[in-house]
Structure formats: structure tokens, C-alpha cells
Amino acid sequence: MTDSSGAESEDVQPEQPADCTEGTPTPQDESFRWAPGVDSFDVADLMSARETARRASEQITGQLQYLNSFKNRLDELFVGLAKARVHLPIPAVDPALLKQVRDVARIKVDVPTLDPGLLKQVQDIARIKVDVPVWHASLAKQMQEAARTKVQVPDFDFGVDLGRILADNRSRWLEAMRGFAEAIKRVIPENLQDLSTDDLQKVFQVNNEDGTSLAWAPRSAIVEELLQADDVEARSVIFVENAAAIADDIDASLATVTVADHGELRSMLMEATAAIRQGLYGPAQAAAAAVVDVVVNVHMLSYLEYSGGQSKNQTRSHFQPIKLDEWEDATLPDVELVLVGAGFATIFERWGDGLGRTAFNRNGTAHAAGGHAYSPAHAIRSVLIAHAALRWIDGAIAGEQLLDDAA
Known part of the structure; x- marks a missing residue:
């Protein structure tokens, strides 16, 4: 801490009173009291x-x-x-x-x-x-x-x-x-608020490595289980074992999507979660891939107002502004973006059957139907990231509408 002259202050705080009870705020003298009605x-x-x-x-x-x-x-x-x-x-x-x-x-x-x-x-x-x-x-x-x-x-x-x-x-x-x-x-999304800083960094890693998003869904217990898994393959097992519960969590989160222009996209994702419950993973993945493509490359691009030949890449990179070794110096908005969308850049990477990452990939889903781009776990990953993308843009636009109404 520096004073107004720029030099470091060498002052130290008064010692803690001996009769302080741990966990209870103690005033320095009798004149410091909580306001009436404030516990x-x-x-x-x-x-x-x-x-x-x-x-x-x-x-x-x-x-x-x-x-x-x-x-x-x-x-x-x-x-x-x-x-x-x-x-x-x-x-x-x-x-x-x-x-x-x-x-x-x-x-x-x-x-x-x-x-x-x-x-x-x-x-x-x-x-x-x-x-x-x-x-x-x-x-x-x-x-x-x-x-x-x-x-x-x-x-x-x-x-x-x-x-x-x-x-x-x-x-x-x-x-x-x-x-x-x-x-x-x-x-911090509600389902991640009980996590430590180290675990939040792992969420960022899972989003990036799996091509998905753990923001707002699934529930905290499943998130913790995913963070303890060693790799993508181990997480795939957890995704499939908890498919029905994850579908329920996504539906509950989608209930907060309220902007009129997002109604059809929300309905498509709820159809995808219904397909997951029935074990129809292929249709669920195809529908979710289409939704996330529209949300990121149309709605988000328009909202962020990027333009030019690299506008789509700029939109995807907007959600991965920090690297793991830069975490300590990140701002809170940076953290929010990677917790929601660190997987956006991953899902749009160039894909070849049998090549590249083992993550969910939108390009592989769209252009290699029937190939290794499809799997039950990828279907769940695709619906999770599509839902997170839709909820993020919906919240951003709804917030602006409230400000406009207030003005």
C-alpha cells in the first residue's frame, strides 16, 4: 500500500484485542456499533x-x-x-x-x-x-x-x-x-460457486480440452466428479453415466432464457435434451451443433460488433482471453468469460476424422456425420456448450434491455 507520495507505508495495524471471539466482528471502542436492525x-x-x-x-x-x-x-x-x-x-x-x-x-x-x-x-x-x-x-x-x-x-x-x-x-x-x-x-455461475480457485482453473481446462462448458450445468456434484477425472476419456464415462441428470440440469438452466429472439433456439436445445434421455445421441449432437453455430457466429458476433474477415475468430477468441499461467493476473470479467466459453475456440478448430483433439467439434459434427466426430459423450458436451452460449448472450442482451427501459 502506498501513500499519496508514492512511498510504501511502514505503519502497522494495532494488535488484535485479546478478548476477540473468532468469527465475530469486534469494534475498536464502545462508539463503534452495528446500525439498528443489522445483525x-x-x-x-x-x-x-x-x-x-x-x-x-x-x-x-x-x-x-x-x-x-x-x-x-x-x-x-x-x-x-x-x-x-x-x-x-x-x-x-x-x-x-x-x-x-x-x-x-x-x-x-x-x-x-x-x-x-x-x-x-x-x-x-x-x-x-x-x-x-x-x-x-x-x-x-x-x-x-x-x-x-x-x-x-x-x-x-x-x-x-x-x-x-x-x-x-x-x-x-x-x-x-x-x-x-x-x-x-x-x-461465477451458480453451480461453480462452491469451488476453490484451483478447481475453477480445472473448469477452464475441461471447457478447453473437451470442447464444452460447465457453466450453469451440470449440477455441482457432477462437476466435482468431472474435475477429479484424469482425462477426456474418463470424463466421457462420467458424462454418459449422468446423461439424464445433466439433461434435467440443462432444461432448468434454459428456463432463465427469456429474450424473444432466442425462443426457437431454446426449444431446439430442449428437444436435444429429450433425445439424450431416450438415448438418441446422434440427433441431440446434430441439433446442439447447429444451435451453437448460430449463437456464436451470428448472435454473439452481432452483439460484440466485430467486423472484417477475422470477425468470427475474434468472437471465439473473446471467450479465451487468459491462459492457465496467467490466471493470477486475470480480471474478474476474464474469469467469467473462460468459465463460460473457453471451449468455443476448441469446437471450431479444423477437424479431420481420426486427427486432432478428441474433443467435441462442431466442424466434424457438421461435415463428418457417421464418423468419429459423434459419440454419446460428445452429444452431451455439445448440448452443454450450446446451452451455455445461449444463456450468456441472453443474459447480456436482457441486461441491456433493462438499462434501456430504465433510461
């Missing part, structure tokens, strides 16, 4: 609150230290100006300037009387802006905490100064943190 366990699902508070406290401490130093220098300057026998390199000191120096020299460096501009900065720190796509700091920790529904209540390690400020803004603080938690949950 301390309301913050049980908030992640990284301690870290956020610590960083904010460090920033305040650093700025206070800087103001103290600046005040001392101004005091020295004022004393020098006030001495009649001090030779000045200028004929006289402008009275207005001298008045400004006097006013600045009277700065009281205690939080209750901080300059309004600095106080606004502190308040802005408390209002974490989660919609800015540059929330980088320790993505692994963010995702690990955000992906769990049960998060132990942190011990708030407020510094004395920060505690005084937040005592007047505690309801806003809780509201902002709740909003941050909800924003994180919107980024």
Missing part, C-alpha cells in the same frame, strides 16, 4: 473484508503521516517568516500568501477534522467500485473466498482512525460489501 452475522458472506479494511487503514495512516510531515515543514517555514531578523531573499512576503501559509500551518491532524477532500477519499475507499474491470489484487484469494457460500465472519481489524470514520458510515459499508459479494456471485 453482525449479516456480514457472514462477505469476503476479504479484513483485507479491504486493513488496506484502507494503511492508506489513511500513510496520509496522516504525510500531513504531519507537511505540517511540520510549514511550521518551520512560518517561524522563519515570522522572525524579523531573518534575511529573506525577497523584499517582502505578500500578505495573502502569508495568510495562506498560516491557515495551512493550523491543520489539525486528527480524523474528525480532516480536510473534506481527504475524508471523501476515505469514504470512496469504503464504497468499493466492483463494476470497474480492474479488480486485480490477489485474484486467487478473491475467487477462493467469493466461490464459497459459507465464509467465516472476519475479525475486523480497523485502525483507530478508520474506525472513527466508518462508525458514521457503517450502514453504507455493509451495503457496499454486500453489493461486492453479489457482484462476485454474478460472475
Whole structure:
């Protein structure tokens, strides 16, 4: 954490009070209390609150230290100006300037009387802006905490100064943190929210290697089983063994698709899931391949507004902006894209019967009917990725429509 001068702050936080009970937020003094009607366990699902508070406290401490130093220098300057026998390199000191120096020299460096501009900065720190796509700091920790529904209540390690400020803004603080938690949950599909950061990386790998998507379906228990499998072949067995349950999960997820233009595509996918339940894997795969082709190469391309000869490749690459070794530096929007669509580029790779990956492939499905491009497991993979593509674009367009209506 750096202060306003760019130097690292060497201040440390006050030690944890000895009588703190683990898992319960403890105020620094009797003046810090939860707002009426707010239970301390309301913050049980908030992640990284301690870290956020610590960083904010460090920033305040650093700025206070800087103001103290600046005040001392101004005091020295004022004393020098006030001495009649001090030779000045200028004929006289402008009275207005001298008045400004006097006013600045009277700065009281205690939080209750901080300059309004600095106080606004502190308040802005408390209002974490989660919609800015540059929330980088320790993505692994963010995702690990955000992906769990049960998060132990942190011990708030407020510094004395920060505690005084937040005592007047505690309801806003809780509201902002709740909003941050909800924003994180919107980024991670519901069926993946219990996974650790390492497991989320495995989801990215499975999407890419299998030419599928595990976003929103199947259910968490099946996802965990897939992540424990060694390779594509082992996952194929799991897909087929759980075919009916996966079909049910896809149908439940498709119920959230509401944009009118997507109604026919949704119906085709529900026919594909019905075919899977009957063991009609070939028709299911053919229908899903057609749907994902239309969604990615028509609907997504139009929504993302790519143009030119490489527009289709740009659309597919839009959903694979990070590599596994870049995961720690990825933004949350990057993570959302690979969790949903890391398999889009895979399914459109050039395909030859018996050549290339053993993943589901749209090109092989369309041009090599009856060949090795078809299998029961690939049928399930194809419906999963087609459903994820449709749900993603439906959510994006529905969100824009809400904004337009509100305007």
C-alpha cells in the first residue's frame, strides 16, 4: 500500500484485542456499533473484508503521516517568516500568501477534522467500485473466498482512525460489501460457486480440452466428479453415466432464457435434451451443433460488433482471453468469460476424422456425420456448450434491455 507520495507505508495495524471471539466482528471502542436492525452475522458472506479494511487503514495512516510531515515543514517555514531578523531573499512576503501559509500551518491532524477532500477519499475507499474491470489484487484469494457460500465472519481489524470514520458510515459499508459479494456471485455461475480457485482453473481446462462448458450445468456434484477425472476419456464415462441428470440440469438452466429472439433456439436445445434421455445421441449432437453455430457466429458476433474477415475468430477468441499461467493476473470479467466459453475456440478448430483433439467439434459434427466426430459423450458436451452460449448472450442482451427501459 502506498501513500499519496508514492512511498510504501511502514505503519502497522494495532494488535488484535485479546478478548476477540473468532468469527465475530469486534469494534475498536464502545462508539463503534452495528446500525439498528443489522445483525453482525449479516456480514457472514462477505469476503476479504479484513483485507479491504486493513488496506484502507494503511492508506489513511500513510496520509496522516504525510500531513504531519507537511505540517511540520510549514511550521518551520512560518517561524522563519515570522522572525524579523531573518534575511529573506525577497523584499517582502505578500500578505495573502502569508495568510495562506498560516491557515495551512493550523491543520489539525486528527480524523474528525480532516480536510473534506481527504475524508471523501476515505469514504470512496469504503464504497468499493466492483463494476470497474480492474479488480486485480490477489485474484486467487478473491475467487477462493467469493466461490464459497459459507465464509467465516472476519475479525475486523480497523485502525483507530478508520474506525472513527466508518462508525458514521457503517450502514453504507455493509451495503457496499454486500453489493461486492453479489457482484462476485454474478460472475461465477451458480453451480461453480462452491469451488476453490484451483478447481475453477480445472473448469477452464475441461471447457478447453473437451470442447464444452460447465457453466450453469451440470449440477455441482457432477462437476466435482468431472474435475477429479484424469482425462477426456474418463470424463466421457462420467458424462454418459449422468446423461439424464445433466439433461434435467440443462432444461432448468434454459428456463432463465427469456429474450424473444432466442425462443426457437431454446426449444431446439430442449428437444436435444429429450433425445439424450431416450438415448438418441446422434440427433441431440446434430441439433446442439447447429444451435451453437448460430449463437456464436451470428448472435454473439452481432452483439460484440466485430467486423472484417477475422470477425468470427475474434468472437471465439473473446471467450479465451487468459491462459492457465496467467490466471493470477486475470480480471474478474476474464474469469467469467473462460468459465463460460473457453471451449468455443476448441469446437471450431479444423477437424479431420481420426486427427486432432478428441474433443467435441462442431466442424466434424457438421461435415463428418457417421464418423468419429459423434459419440454419446460428445452429444452431451455439445448440448452443454450450446446451452451455455445461449444463456450468456441472453443474459447480456436482457441486461441491456433493462438499462434501456430504465433510461
